[in-house]
Amino acid sequence: MINWFKYSAPSTFYPLAGKLIPVFWTLTAILGVVGLYISFFVAPTDAQQGEGYRIIFIHVPASWMSMFIYCVMAFWSLLGLTFNTRLSGMMTSALAPTGALFAFLSLWTGALWGKPMWGAWWVWDARLTSELILFFLYLGYMALHAAIDDPRRADRAGALLSLVGVVNVPIIYFSVKWWNTLHQGASVSLTKSPSMASTMLWGMLIMALAFWAYTLAVALMRARTIMLEREANTEWVKHLPDVKETA
């Protein structure tokens, strides 16, 4: 059995992450090329929306990732607060910018898609609104983390905030959904989309996997940098081959 706790120490995680990063970058490149090929050349033109719908292959995976990354952050936070591991906080703060990026990407591509399809850059749909609020939650996490000087305290405060956030996300989603149905009729219904061609679904799934690999690669790179920054004075960092060469 693998001893997972072995890798909860930065000194053992750092080299492991170093080995994994090229793997995930390769996966990102392969899946990205395949996914984009399917989305541009294989997937059929939509009967109603023409070619414009193809932004879905970025938009939907980005939305998925933005929600998924927040849950992963909450998972690391829970782990960090229970086991008091240094790595958890580093992973949480390494994931946050990527999550915010995907939330922003999802909103941005949604606006680009919404303009030709609905005739508006923005509608107060429940999903759009809760995605925007998710983006705010990411910004709040990063702002809190940046505002506390002591990194350990920043990690723990951020962990608590992301746990409070993850409890609130469903509440916010349903309140916005209800508010929305109260205010406007179903002028824009995202849920009643016509059944999708299976190649479209495959395109989206492969793009989502590409984003996933990208997230892992970027988060691990960021976590490695954070480790070096925080543990600059420790023995294991001084004995790292990359550090020795530059010194």
Place this chain on the structure above:
Amino acid sequence: MPVLPAFFASLQRDLLLVMRRKTEVLTALFFFVIVTTLLPLGIGPEPDLLRKIAPGAMWIAALLATLLGLQRLFAADHADGTLEQMVLSPEPLSVLIAGKITAHWLVCGLPLVLLAPVIGLQFDLPADAIGILMLSLLVGTPLLSFIGAIGAALTLGARGSALLVSLLVLPLYIPTLIFGAGAVESYIAGMGAAGHFSLLGALLILAMAFAPWATTAALRISLE
């Protein structure tokens, strides 16, 4: 262990501190009045429009006014070391914190409920809608204090904490705003407000159960 005496001691202490320095409370109240006065000036005095925006406008002003008071919740006690004594005290910290949060609501939330009819008249709300508005504020403002306390505790001692707390707390206020203002709107629309009040009450119970606990955890992190 009897926890009620500790709760009331903490509540009484905070209320006494406020009574000794009344201006701080009045500032938040004046803020509420001024913001709600500015809105018609910016939007226009048409009674129909004002009636329509009144619930939302007053609720948003209430959110912002509560936010103003949040800073005071722990900052002074943190500065003079009282908070550390509370952490060291044999009484459960969450009970003492619940007392402080209740004091914050009595000082920052309850006056808004009492002021609401006056502002409601400015917005030309009918009398029964004002009653619903007051009721929604009565259930909703404690919720704001409970959720806000988590943010205030998290940002304690952080740089730029006054601005930071609004960034953290305002997104979490959204459900309260929706159901609070929604109660009045759906009452005016003739749909009844019972559903909104049930949800608001459920959120309040949830917050009363978990917020003191989360606030305590956040304070312990801040005081490490």
